[in-house]
Amino acid sequence: MQMKRFILAAALVAFSVGQSLAQSLSPSTTWHWNEGTIVVDTPQRPAGQKNVLGLTVPKMQNVRVGFVGLGMRGPGAVERFCVIPGVEIVALCDYEQGRAERMQKNLRNAGLPPATVYCGAKGYEELCQRPDIDLVYIAVDWDHHFPVAKCALENGKHTAIEVPSVMNLEQCWELINLAEQKQLNCMILENCCYDWFELRTLNMAQAGVFGEILHAKGAYIHNLDPFWDYYWKNPDGSDPDRLGWRMKYNMENRGDVYATHGLGPVAQALNIHRGDRMTTLVAMDTKAVHGPDWVEAKTGKRPENYRNGDHTTTLIRTQNGKVIEIQHNVMNPQPYNRLYQLVGTKGFADKYPVRENGDGRGYALDAAQLQASGVTPKIDDLNSHDYMPYDQQVALTEKYESPIIQKYGERGRRLGHGGMDFMMDSRLVYCLQNGLPLDMDVYDMAEWCCVAELGAISCDHNFASVTVPDFTRGYWNVVKGFKHAYAADEAATEAVAEKVTAAQKTLGEQAWKEYDAATTLEERNAVAKKYAVLAQAEIEAALNGGKVSKETKKAVQKARKNRK
Numbered sequence: 001m002q003m004k005r006f007i008l009a010a011a012l013v014a015f016s017v018g019q020s021l022a023q024s025l026s027p028s029t030t031w032h033w034n035e036g037t038i039v040v041d042t043p044q045r046p047a048g049q050k051n052v053l054g055l056t057v058p059k060m061q062n063v064r065v066g067f068v069g070l071g072m073r074g075p076g077a078v079e080r081f082c083v084i085p086g087v088e089i090v091a092l093c094d095y096e097q098g099r100a101e102r103m104q105k106n107l108r109n110a111g112l113p114p115a116t117v118y119c120g121a122k123g124y125e126e127l128c129q130r131p132d133i134d135l136v137y138i139a140v141d142w143d144h145h146f147p148v149a150k151c152a153l154e155n156g157k158h159t160a161i162e163v164p165s166v167m168n169l170e171q172c173w174e175l176i177n178l179a180e181q182k183q184l185n186c187m188i189l190e191n192c193c194y195d196w197f198e199l200r201t202l203n204m205a206q207a208g209v210f211g212e213i214l215h216a217k218g219a220y221i222h223n224l225d226p227f228w229d230y231y232w233k234n235p236d237g238s239d240p241d242r243l244g245w246r247m248k249y250n251m252e253n254r255g256d257v258y259a260t261h262g263l264g265p266v267a268q269a270l271n272i273h274r275g276d277r278m279t280t281l282v283a284m285d286t287k288a289v290h291g292p293d294w295v296e297a298k299t300g301k302r303p304e305n306y307r308n309g310d311h312t313t314t315l316i317r318t319q320n321g322k323v324i325e326i327q328h329n330v331m332n333p334q335p336y337n338r339l340y341q342l343v344g345t346k347g348f349a350d351k352y353p354v355r356e357n358g359d360g361r362g363y364a365l366d367a368a369q370l371q372a373s374g375v376t377p378k379i380d381d382l383n384s385h386d387y388m389p390y391d392q393q394v395a396l397t398e399k400y401e402s403p404i405i406q407k408y409g410e411r412g413r414r415l416g417h418g419g420m421d422f423m424m425d426s427r428l429v430y431c432l433q434n435g436l437p438l439d440m441d442v443y444d445m446a447e448w449c450c451v452a453e454l455g456a457i458s459c460d461h462n463f464a465s466v467t468v469p470d471f472t473r474g475y476w477n478v479v480k481g482f483k484h485a486y487a488a489d490e491a492a493t494e495a496v497a498e499k500v501t502a503a504q505k506t507l508g509e510q511a512w513k514e515y516d517a518a519t520t521l522e523e524r525n526a527v528a529k530k531y532a533v534l535a536q537a538e539i540e541a542a543l544n545g546g547k548v549s550k551e552t553k554k555a556v557q558k559a560r561k562n563r564k
């Protein structure tokens, strides 16, 4: 058996000018050939480290959040957190001061006190060091997900990271190790797991409506031409042609670099690392055409080695003999599509194209299976050769409506992507408030993101099969089936959450008066920090019949003095 160390020396030389901070191929990945398959090594779990499957942490009465990355995506998250009860927005951070400061309007409009603003390349470090933050919510570009998340975990913060959260295997293992060492949540913010069709279909899959699911498809097919020019351009000299981080990343990296929208929802339906696991993948890409054309049109120079093909397909086989097909195409003109398709032994689900009401194209079940699923067929000869008639599909989706949609769906419709973003954030906060395991853990993150590096290795070796590491390191078959966790005493937690938000609002007016009178960022931040302390006192008083701890009283005295 030939042992190979996968060192990127050649590639690093090729990309040494203007190289991104993150690459899909990590220098530390090792692998060897075995009978035509590339076997990727799994580093041993360091001694004394415990897995974080089903991790729970004590209930949080007040979820104190710091946001890092407020470009196109981040602001929506701030807006959503402003309307989730029981949340305190403590800090706002972006490389660009103006982007972070602009977010204050959401807090002001919600009647909440202002947050502290952090900016610059390393502003997030100070944010992560604050003792009064529980959760760091990250929506920076792909080069910075990892350093910010690492810093947050090292500082003992629960961490939620936009997709794709990690860009290579080294980053996967580092965040897994940190989450395990510190017993912290490190969640991938995969909003597509919360879209209406996906949630309902997951509910059906868990109830056995499709029998055993054998084949699943997912994708990110979205022509990004209207967006390429709007992605942030790192001013540190790494993007001299001002391509923007996303085009540059595609130029420098092969494989499916944005697999998680397609893979996340189907991985949940297939119980990945909850009774099954991905074992092998093969990736194949078309040549790159549109990306190099775009770069040439912008810069006048055709890139010599544009790595990402226009269309990449990845096939993944699981331990239990299932196959997942994932596609990525952000280049060519075609309708938006995440495919989302499940083929089971007894039924079929297929989301795209989406109908006008936002629901998917639908389901195919025969009369017997529909009856067995608890819905009376309206026609006796219903077969699964075609999609079921619309009214039958409505009856099916009503029967299997997701409790998450029932609770948050309508409220979230205007808050991004038809409601799925709000459902995701609400679930994250709900689980933290109720001391429940989060819907997505650090192993989901690694499994859904590793497709980039493993696919690049496959493509670079004549589309060979590549093994997928077991990121749980031996525990993939312990939990039986993916489940959303629910609290028994939800109403009590919600009442506390409402009090936490109301307590902060009592301070809003005065806080904004002082904020508006301040003339520098430093002064405005001093106001925000003072009001974070006052908010703590108000919250304690609201939750404990007017009582405030000695420690908080002292902090309040100090904060008032400092501001005079």
Ligand SMILES: NC(=O)c1ccc[n+]([C@@H]2O[C@H](COP(=O)([O-])OP(=O)(O)OC[C@H]3O[C@@H](n4cnc5c(N)ncnc54)[C@H](O)[C@@H]3O)[C@@H](O)[C@H]2O)c1
Residues within 6 Å of the ligand: 068, 069, 070, 071, 072, 073, 074, 093, 094, 095, 096, 099, 120, 121, 122, 123, 124, 139, 140, 141, 142, 144, 162, 163, 164, 189, 190, 191, 230, 231, 232, 233
């Ligand atoms: N889940 C979804 O549906 C969805 C949709 C869009 C984007 N995203 C993801 O969200 C992330 C952000 O995308 P975007 O479209 O907002 O990109 P963007 O280019 O608009 O914003 C990136 C932001 O990160 C900031 N940033 C960079 N380095 C920083 C640092 N060191 N500290 C603080 N801030 C820093 C930049 O100033 C910029 O404002 C990406 O990971 C993207 O893939 C997800």
